[in-house]
Amino acid sequence: MRLQRRSSLPGFGITMGFTLAYLGLIVLAPICLLVLKSTSLTWEQFWQTVTAPRALASYRLSLGASFAGAAINVVFGFLVAWVLVRYEFPGKRIVDALVDIPFALPTAVAGIALTTAYAPTGWIGRALDPLGIHVAFTPLGVTVALAFIGLPFVVRTVQPVLSDLEPEFEEAAASLGAGRRQTFLRVILPTVFPALVTGFALAFARAIGEYGSVVFISGNMPMKTEITPLVIVTKLEQYDYAGAAAIAVVMLVVSFALLVCIQALHSWTRRRQGAA
Amino acid sequence: MKPNRLVTTTILLSLAMMGSTRLAAAKGTTLLNVSYDPTRELYQEVNAAFAKQWKETSGEDLTFRQSHGGSGKQARAVIDGLEADVVTLALAYDIDEIAEQSQLVPADWQKRLPNNSSPYTSTIVFLVRKGNPKAIKDWDDLVKPGISVITANPKTSGGARWNYLAAWGHALRHSGNDERKAKDFVTRLYKNVPVLDSGARGSTTTFVERGIGDVLIAWENEAFLAVNELGKDKFEIVVPAESILAEPPVSVVDKVVDKRGTRKVAEAYLQFLFTEAAQEIAAKHFYRPRLDSVKARYAEQFTKIDLFTIDDVFGGWQKAQKKHFADGGVFDQIYQPGR
Numbered sequence: 001m002r003l004q005r006r007s008s009l010p011g012f013g014i015t016m017g018f019t020l021a022y023l024g025l026i027v028l029a030p031i032c033l034l035v036l037k038s039t040s041l042t043w044e045q046f047w048q049t050v051t052a053p054r055a056l057a058s059y060r061l062s063l064g065a066s067f068a069g070a071a072i073n074v075v076f077g078f079l080v081a082w083v084l085v086r087y088e089f090p091g092k093r094i095v096d097a098l099v100d101i102p103f104a105l106p107t108a109v110a111g112i113a114l115t116t117a118y119a120p121t122g123w124i125g126r127a128l129d130p131l132g133i134h135v136a137f138t139p140l141g142v143t144v145a146l147a148f149i150g151l152p153f154v155v156r157t158v159q160p161v162l163s164d165l166e167p168e169f170e171e172a173a174a175s176l177g178a179g180r181r182q183t184f185l186r187v188i189l190p191t192v193f194p195a196l197v198t199g200f201a202l203a204f205a206r207a208i209g210e211y212g213s214v215v216f217i218s219g220n221m222p223m224k225t226e227i228t229p230l231v232i233v234t235k236l237e238q239y240d241y242a243g244a245a246a247i248a249v250v251m252l253v254v255s256f257a258l259l260v261c262i263q264a265l266h267s268w269t270r271r272r273q274g275a276a
Numbered sequence: 277m278k279p280n281r282l283v284t285t286t287i288l289l290s291l292a293m294m295g296s297t298r299l300a301a302a303k304g305t306t307l308l309n310v311s312y313d314p315t316r317e318l319y320q321e322v323n324a325a326f327a328k329q330w331k332e333t334s335g336e337d338l339t340f341r342q343s344h345g346g347s348g349k350q351a352r353a354v355i356d357g358l359e360a361d362v363v364t365l366a367l368a369y370d371i372d373e374i375a376e377q378s379q380l381v382p383a384d385w386q387k388r389l390p391n392n393s394s395p396y397t398s399t400i401v402f403l404v405r406k407g408n409p410k411a412i413k414d415w416d417d418l419v420k421p422g423i424s425v426i427t428a429n430p431k432t433s434g435g436a437r438w439n440y441l442a443a444w445g446h447a448l449r450h451s452g453n454d455e456r457k458a459k460d461f462v463t464r465l466y467k468n469v470p471v472l473d474s475g476a477r478g479s480t481t482t483f484v485e486r487g488i489g490d491v492l493i494a495w496e497n498e499a500f501l502a503v504n505e506l507g508k509d510k511f512e513i514v515v516p517a518e519s520i521l522a523e524p525p526v527s528v529v530d531k532v533v534d535k536r537g538t539r540k541v542a543e544a545y546l547q548f549l550f551t552e553a554a555q556e557i558a559a560k561h562f563y564r565p566r567l568d569s570v571k572a573r574y575a576e577q578f579t580k581i582d583l584f585t586i587d588d589v590f591g592g593w594q595k596a597q598k599k600h601f602a603d604g605g606v607f608d609q610i611y612q613p614g615r
Contacts, residue, residue, distance in 0.1 A: 052603065053612075115486070119486040120486075120488065121486050121487045121488070215478075216478065219471040220472045220473065221611070222611035223611050230474065233432055233474070234429075234431045234432055236349075238597070238601065238602060239352070239355075239376075
């Protein structure tokens with residue numbers, strides 16, 4: 001068969017069989033059922049469900065806050081990764097482990113902890129309140145929660161790339177007369193850019209589907225702080241399985257499209273660097 | 277490679293993953309009671325009492341498994357195949373939907389046991405901060421400007437639906453059945469709500485732990501629990517002049533008990549809930565008992581209150597759900613933009 005022609009490695013049959021079975025069972029089957037469920041609606045019903053004002057408001061919040069959260073993580077996650085790779089300091093191991101906490105923590109616990117901190121009576125909320133900054137129960141709170149859960153994705157994708165980047169490159173750039181800014185923009189940034197993009201995509205995708213940590217801090221006010229997953233749960237509470245599936249399908253399509261775009265950007269930067 | 281080998285591998289692996297589920301066979305009889313959140317402690321005690329009685333009368337060992345969660349979520353789990361022998365949920369609507377979506381119980385399930393199949397009841401009361409600084413006495417005080425009210429989102433929380441309906445019922449009875457005025461009342465009430473948690477326990481946390489709000493609308497049993505566990509020096513319960521009779525219903529899940537051969541014990545278990553022993557336990561856990569003898573003993577604990585039922589005011593759960601909580605319903609209209 002053509003498939004096999006290029007590889008001389010043995011074991012293609014069994015590994016490919018396993019891959020297909022695994023992906024089919026774990027990923028494709030539930031998604032197919034989801035799409036199937038939404039087809040029990042007529043086209044008009046589907047359109048009406050997914051364009052209802054509450055649904056639209058929730059897309060804006062979910063996509064906007066996920067995007068903002070992931071963007072914040074690109075900047076600060078990069079900084080964290082940089083510090084962890086380039087400097088030696090006491091307690092570095094602990095800081096390194098700290099980064100993974102959002103991975104490990106049950107999301108509901110994260111949500112309650114964040115709300116406790118940022119509520120008007122909480123440690124941080126109390127300090128911000130007099131400044132007129134309200135975090136808990138506002139879209140800002142949603143963004144904070146999504147930034148929290150997305151951090152490790154950026155750090156952990158950027159970290160290995162940064163540690164592969166030998167300090168000699170920077171020294172070479174400096175000895176050739178590049179300023180610090182130039183070194184950063186023309187040497188470091190292009191190298192880690194693909195990793196940053198991947199980290200962004202992972203954090204973003206995770207944030208879109210996040211439910212547990214957000215529902216506690218968002219306040220769930222209709223039209224204002226309802227995330228899309230909450231709207232889906234709302235539909236399920238009415239036993240409107242088809243309606244819930246319809247909204248889920250929209251989220252699926254949007255996230256998939258965004259991930260494809262990001263992948264395209266990724267391979268474009270790679271090609272460009274390869275050519276340079 | 278031969279394509280058929282790929283197919284065979286795929287199929288074999290899929291089958292291997294599907295096998296291996298039916299291993300554990302328990303000794304004696306087990307009953308799974310799928311319930312809602314705050315009944316955990318109540319049923320622990322009831323189950324122990326019933327298991328003891330069952331052992332004495334039939335000689336059979338009986339083990340209970342309990343599952344707790346949001347009432348709607350639990351009902352969906354049963355619809356999707358969780359093998360519950362009995363369901364004990366927060367509202368009849370959820371069991372109605374089990375009947376409608378999966379036919380696991382007959383449509384007239386609620387007529388099979390006395391008192392609308394609700395062995396114990398509760399009602400909706402207010403929890404305020406110690407000394408009642410905002411002088412909240414009744415429903416009308418909740419819509420005053422500057423009062424911050426905490427309740428959960430009725431679209432996601434079954435318990436919060438009772439809160440909403442209690443407010444609506446009060447407004448309707450005081451306006452000569454004028455629906456427009458009732459709608460205006462609940463609109464003003466929800467304008468005073470700064471946070472809509474997704475579940476009832478969440479809104480209790482918001483009120484108790486975060487210190488947000490002047491008044492929490494809560495189930496009476498939850499309010500008692502909050503006061504007793506978190507300090508009588510911090511909160512007090514305010515009982516309004518009238519409220520709704522919350523009737524958490526129970527039912528055997530017919531298709532499951534017939535399949536598992538547990539019908540007899542499951543039915544005996546639900547009957548047991550209406551006996552003096554179980555009523556006493558319910559009252560101890562702050563649910564209002566049905567039995568007059570137990571009621572008399574706990575008369576001091578439960579303030580007399582004028583209670584209306586969902587059937588009287590709303591014509592049952594199906595109608596209430598459709599009119600108020602369905603998409604585009606009255607609750608959604610409160611939050612329509614431009615209002």
